[in-house]
Amino acid sequence: MIRKVFRASYSTDVTQEFLQNILARAQEASAKRLSGASTPNRKGWDNARKSNQRRTSKVTPRVKSASSASVVTKQPQFKKRSNTAMKGTSGEVDIMEALSESKSRPRRGPNLRKSKREVPGMAKKTMVKVDAKPFVINQTHSTNYQPQEPTPLSLMKFHSGLCNTGASRLLDYSLKAMKAANFPLNRFPNQGFYDRVQAPPKHVAVSLQTSMFGKYMPDHGLVFKREKFLSELAIGCETSQLEATVFGKYQKLEPQTKKAFANVAKSEKKINELSKNAEVVRKSLESNSLDPVIKKTLYDVCSGLKPISELTQ
Known part of the structure; x- marks a missing residue:
């Protein structure tokens, strides 16, 4: 393999003068750096100088101008124009008016308006209210409540709307019996x-x-x-409860006599009170659709003929 060697067109030797020149420049740069470090903070001097400038600034009072209206009007630039100058300017104005009138201007009628783009779903509103309805204030008049005797017609508004027939009562009783079973x-x-x-x-x-x-x-x-x-x-069916719920035939309870209370009370007054109480209990239990055995036990206990312990048995 053949290599080709080129010769440089300039000298590659480093002279002593070149090295001394570089050394002198480095010494000058280091001397400047040391002299700058020995000097105090220049930024502080700038701040002090600015503060002194603010303190020494003086406000000069405003001097009233010596010129007056008479002096101003005597100056040549404020003289009145002569008639010849006005005539010259009037001719220019007439030419401008003639040119402006010669231009064709669009004629617009009084009812001609620009068509605006309508937005669907929105109506135009005008300030004139033609079909405006008068605003009426609803006033409530208070009256004193006077209770009245209820009548079948007045109680119709409280009707539940459910028909109470024999078939509906039978269905209600059947559902209750099935739930109990x-x-x-x-x-x-x-x-x-x-x-x-x-x-x-x-x-x-x-x-x-x-x-x-x-x-x-x-x-x-x-x-x-x-x-x-x-x-x-097994679904149980009690005949007495079925008759009372569906047909309205309630169990008849025999009224208690005064002789039945002779063993309970001794005074005649107490016996009369017990007999009246037994009559009230009998009428209230007859219109109730309870079990016949429970109804009879309640009748005897509430009348005072049997103790309360009979209900817990």
């Missing part, structure tokens, strides 16, 4: 689960009618009961 009205009936063909069905449903359902009982576990099968549910 835990009949599945709002849930699927419990038919059981058959895992074998000839095996009995198994319980898969849990009843919510437990003693502690929905209650917090500390140190007690929640025990669920098995729901009965649909075939095991």
